[in-house]
Amino acid sequence: MSTFALAASAHAKTADTPISSAPSGTVQAAPAEPGAEDDIIVTGIRGSVQASINAKRESSVISDVLTAEDIGKFPDKNVAEALQRLPGIVVNREFGEGERVSLRGTAPNLTKTLVNGHSIATADWFILDQVASTRSFNYLTLPAEIVGQLEVYKSPQADVEEGGVGGTINVHTRNPLDLKPLTVSASVQGVYSDLSGKVDPQISGLFSWKNADETFGILIGGIYQKRQTRRDGIEVFGYTPFSVGGGQTALFPTLIGSALFKQNRERYGGNIGIQFRPSDELEINVTGLYSRFNADNLNLNYLAWPERALGSGGTVTNPTIVNGVAVAGTVTSSNNAGSGARAVVYDAIDRQAYAETYSADLDLKYKPTDQLTVHFKAGWTKATGATSNENFLETAGTGSFSYDLRGKAPQVKFTSPNPTSPANMLIDFSRIQSVTNEDEEKYAYLDLEHEVDWGPLSALKVGIKYTNHDRTALRLATNGGVLTPGLICGGAPCTAASFASGHGTPDDFLDGLDTPGALNNYWTVDPAKLGQIYGSQAAALTAKFVVPGNTYSINEKTYGGYALAKFGGEGWRANVGVRVVKTDQTSTGSLIGGANPQFTNPFGGYTPTTSDRSYTDVLPSANLSVDLSPKFVLRFAAGKTVTRPDFVDITPGVDLNGTLLTGQGGNPNLKPYRANQYDVSLEWYPDAETIVALAVFYKDIQSYIVNRSSVEILPGTFVPGTQPASCVPAGGGNPNLFNCPFSINRRSNGDGGRNQGFEFQVSRPIWGGFGAIANYTYSDAKANDGGPIPGNSKHSYNLTGYYENDLVTARLSYTYRSAFFIDIDRSAPLNQASLSSLDASLGFNVTKNVTLTADAVNLTNRRIIQYSGTRDRVRNIYDNGRQFYFGARFKF
Numbered sequence: 055m056s057t058f059a060l061a062a063s064a065h066a067k068t069a070d071t072p073i074s075s076a077p078s079g080t081v082q083a084a085p086a087e088p089g090a091e092d093d094i095i096v097t098g099i100r101g102s103v104q105a106s107i108n109a110k111r112e113s114s115v116i117s118d119v120l121t122a123e124d125i126g127k128f129p130d131k132n133v134a135e136a137l138q139r140l141p142g143i144v145v146n147r148e149f150g151e152g153e154r155v156s157l158r159g160t161a162p163n164l165t166k167t168l169v170n171g172h173s174i175a176t177a178d179w180f181i182l183d184q185v186a187s188t189r190s191f192n193y194l195t196l197p198a199e200i201v202g203q204l205e206v207y208k209s210p211q212a213d214v215e216e217g218g219v220g221g222t223i224n225v226h227t228r229n230p231l232d233l234k235p236l237t238v239s240a241s242v243q244g245v246y247s248d249l250s251g252k253v254d255p256q257i258s259g260l261f262s263w264k265n266a267d268e269t270f271g272i273l274i275g276g277i278y279q280k281r282q283t284r285r286d287g288i289e290v291f292g293y294t295p296f297s298v299g300g301g302q303t304a305l306f307p308t309l310i311g312s313a314l315f316k317q318n319r320e321r322y323g324g325n326i327g328i329q330f331r332p333s334d335e336l337e338i339n340v341t342g343l344y345s346r347f348n349a350d351n352l353n354l355n356y357l358a359w360p361e362r363a364l365g366s367g368g369t370v371t372n373p374t375i376v377n378g379v380a381v382a383g384t385v386t387s388s389n390n391a392g393s394g395a396r397a398v399v400y401d402a403i404d405r406q407a408y409a410e411t412y413s414a415d416l417d418l419k420y421k422p423t424d425q426l427t428v429h430f431k432a433g434w435t436k437a438t439g440a441t442s443n444e445n446f447l448e449t450a451g452t453g454s455f456s457y458d459l460r461g462k463a464p465q466v467k468f469t470s471p472n473p474t475s476p477a478n479m480l481i482d483f484s485r486i487q488s489v490t491n492e493d494e495e496k497y498a499y500l501d502l503e504h505e506v507d508w509g510p511l512s513a514l515k516v517g518i519k520y521t522n523h524d525r526t527a528l529r530l531a532t533n534g535g536v537l538t539p540g541l542i543c544g545g546a547p548c549t550a551a552s553f554a555s556g557h558g559t560p561d562d563f564l565d566g567l568d569t570p571g572a573l574n575n576y577w578t579v580d581p582a583k584l585g586q587i588y589g590s591q592a593a594a595l596t597a598k599f600v601v602p603g604n605t606y607s608i609n610e611k612t613y614g615g616y617a618l619a620k621f622g623g624e625g626w627r628a629n630v631g632v633r634v635v636k637t638d639q640t641s642t643g644s645l646i647g648g649a650n651p652q653f654t655n656p657f658g659g660y661t662p663t664t665s666d667r668s669y670t671d672v673l674p675s676a677n678l679s680v681d682l683s684p685k686f687v688l689r690f691a692a693g694k695t696v697t698r699p700d701f702v703d704i705t706p707g708v709d710l711n712g713t714l715l716t717g718q719g720g721n722p723n724l725k726p727y728r729a730n731q732y733d734v735s736l737e738w739y740p741d742a743e744t745i746v747a748l749a750v751f752y753k754d755i756q757s758y759i760v761n762r763s764s765v766e767i768l769p770g771t772f773v774p775g776t777q778p779a780s781c782v783p784a785g786g787g788n789p790n791l792f793n794c795p796f797s798i799n800r801r802s803n804g805d806g807g808r809n810q811g812f813e814f815q816v817s818r819p820i821w822g823g824f825g826a827i828a829n830y831t832y833s834d835a836k837a838n839d840g841g842p843i844p845g846n847s848k849h850s851y852n853l854t855g856y857y858e859n860d861l862v863t864a865r866l867s868y869t870y871r872s873a874f875f876i877d878i879d880r881s882a883p884l885n886q887a888s889l890s891s892l893d894a895s896l897g898f899n900v901t902k903n904v905t906l907t908a909d910a911v912n913l914t915n916r917r918i919i920q921y922s923g924t925r926d927r928v929r930n931i932y933d934n935g936r937q938f939y940f941g942a943r944f945k946f
Contacts, residue, residue: 134193141829150934159833161845166218167191177439179349209691212631230271243941276324311357363387397453402579448483465571476550487531529604555580566933602644665722760804807837842875
């Protein structure tokens with residue numbers, strides 16, 4: 055529950071609203087019609103819904119709005135969770151909480167996020183996302199408590215920042231002059247996560263003050279949230295073909311693991327707003343935001359290894375083949391561990407990780423005349439995402455196991471070794487590493503708007519902008535091939551038992567997956583022992599080297615401007631404009647090998663390289679709104695949009711996975727995503743609290759950025775004898791370096807495609823305090839070559855019922871998205887089955903100042919199920935459990 059959201063009741067703005075900081079034509083709360091029933095101030099859920107409806111009605115673009123009390127009344131702890139209630143927006147909950155949003159059938163990296171009208175730096179807490187280095191904003195660093203209003207622009211407009219082929223989301227923080235003279239609010243909650251069995255605190259507060267003349271105000275807010283989480287999972291790392299006799303070949307699971315993920319989540323931060331309005335002509339806003347998300351985690355995964363067992367002389371008996379997949383059988387490795395034979399591998403990874411975001415902005419508006427408005431905005435934003443230390447231990451051994459993929463989840467039973475004991479497990483790999491991403495931008499805008507009275511032309515607006523964006527990535531790691539045989543425990547070589555905790559997995563591990571026969575108990579690694587042993591090794595063994603494939607820097611400078619003309623008349627309004635932006639890009643990284651490598655390390659030889667390129671985008675747009683009657687609005691929109699490639703996609707390097715012999719490579723000459731889009735919306739407003747709307751959209755995406763897979767011979771490091779059979783010594787005096795055939799996904803510009811569909815929404819009070827909000831989105835997305843589009847769910851909907859009176863506020867909300875394609879992963883498609891969640895919120899008003907609260911997330915405990923192309927090729931099944939919040943909030 056958002057206490058910031060409850061600092062003031064949401065209601066329609068009055069006619070003397072000060073100069074808006076939003077781009078012209080974007081959503082603003084509308085004043086009520088004089089003499090209409092809208093003059094009654096409605097608070098609570100109905101008040102916030104009414105404000106959102108009014109804002110949408112008066113907008114000059116096709117949009118949706120979520121006001122602060124909408125967020126506060128949901129059990130939503132970040133903005134992504136709140137946004138999923140709007141039509142056309144979906145989230146994923148791989149770790150139990152929404153982190154990114156997809157808009158109108160596009161992938162998350164095609165959604166642009168602004169805070170108070172400008173981009174905000176972003177970074178990630180999870181190491182794989184840190185390495186991926188996407189532009190997609192991670193909403194875990196943006197708690198819902200700091201938000202005043204969310205605006206979702208679904209059609210482009212010339213004075214809105216470019217970058218959102220899917221759409222643009224503008225997050226507004228609160229301003230003190232919009233609140234009461236003295237506003238104080240606070241919230242105290244406990245959160246219970248049923249898998250971890252822990253109760254943790256959630257605290258937030260806000261103080262806002264303005265002087266009697268309403269010329270100066272200051273707002274300060276802060277939050278602290280902690281949650282201990284657990285995720286149970288079964289993971290299959292792709293499929294590999296092997297002969298099953300008689301000339302028949304089938305796809306075997308590469309690895310089948312029972313994964314236990316534990317995390318201590320801690321989020322804290324705050325925002326400040328200083329507002330100075332000495333006259334009607336001048337307004338100055340200074341805002342600041344800080345948020346930190348601590349995300350230390352432990353990942354344990356005990357895996358059967360069919361690929362290595364069969365690839366190093368092992369056998370399979372009693373295989374069952376269904377649709378070309380070996381869905382069951384018994385696999386036995388050879389006993390020659392020295393030659394690299396393995397049947398089981400056990401990964402234990404302990405990470406210290408965080409993500410951090412800063413922003414500071416100066417916003418100045420000046421009206422030297424009644425017709426002219428000057429708007430200047432400048433600022434700085436920075437984000438850091440880091441795994442400051444990762445201790446990685448991999449033990450493995452020969453043996454035998456049977457498996458079966460045909461049930462609700464993969465089943466694995468080991469004949470040998472015994473999963474509950476570290477005996478017969480060899481230390482195959484050990485590593486210490488760190489990964490750091492930094493994202494920083496400095497910017498300045500200048501806009502001029504002049505009102506005119508030239509027939510239908512009402513105003514002319516022009517603007518210029520400059521941004522300077524830096525993205526850097528640094529990965530440091532020990533050489534696993536050197537560290538592994540050198541580990542010393544008490545004066546003798548370490549064994550797997552040296553790291554054992556003395557107990558197994560939790561008693562209820564995998565219970566939520568309802569999978570009899572799954573491996574639900576194995577010995578566990580003690581992260582404290584792991585850290586102590588690694589920390590006590592000789593400095594020569596724990597020395598970290600730069601991993602060039604994940605170390606790079608990107609600089610982007612953009613120079614742009616726009617011109618916008620506003621038109622209007624009796625019952626209609628429109629704008630036509632064009633935005634022009636030039637991008638200068640410099641990518642610096644390292645290429646593997648080269649005729650004369652300039653530096654070498656245990657990972658081989660690398661040659662630094664820098665690539666420069668520039669490109670210019672001309673982005674026209676037009677929006678038209680027609681009042682068919684006092685209650686019906688018809689809108690048309692058309693425009694061209696662009697989204698720049700993810701940062702990792704434009705690096706010269708390649709990131710290798712030595713265990714699976716796969717990798718990801720970049721291309722500095724990638725072209726951006728570009729699209730032409732067309733929108734129509736028909737909206738019915740029978741009264742101030744009701745909306746019925748149908749929107750149709752079509753996006754002609756001219757080029758998708760896709761993975762193209764090929765086999766490349768590249769270096770990998772292994773302890774001699776543990777390397778895959780396909781690897782050969784690289785020579786050059788390094789016995790741990792091998793040349794291996796890696797399956798590399800390199801980013802390239804593929805064919806275009808189209809996203810088309812419609813959104814339907816209705817919101818209506820029903821009777822006696824009851825009301826309903828519902829929306830449905832149909833999105834048909836397809837590439838021109840017939841391939842799937844990442845992030846597109848064909849069907850998604852939200853159903854919310856609420857009840858509200860002076861004593862009680864209650865909501866029950868159900869969200870659903872159908873199956874979707876995620877991306878190419880390990881040279882094969884990765885898909886996710888449909889996902890739904892039932893969430894609830896309850897408030898009991900003890901007094902006008904005190905409310906008791908209770909919230910629940912994922913009441914039906916829906917699992918996440920992922921597969922490779924077809925459902926019979928299961929990839930991952932995750933159980934994140936339920937979360938329950940209880941507490942009180944106070945407002946004065």
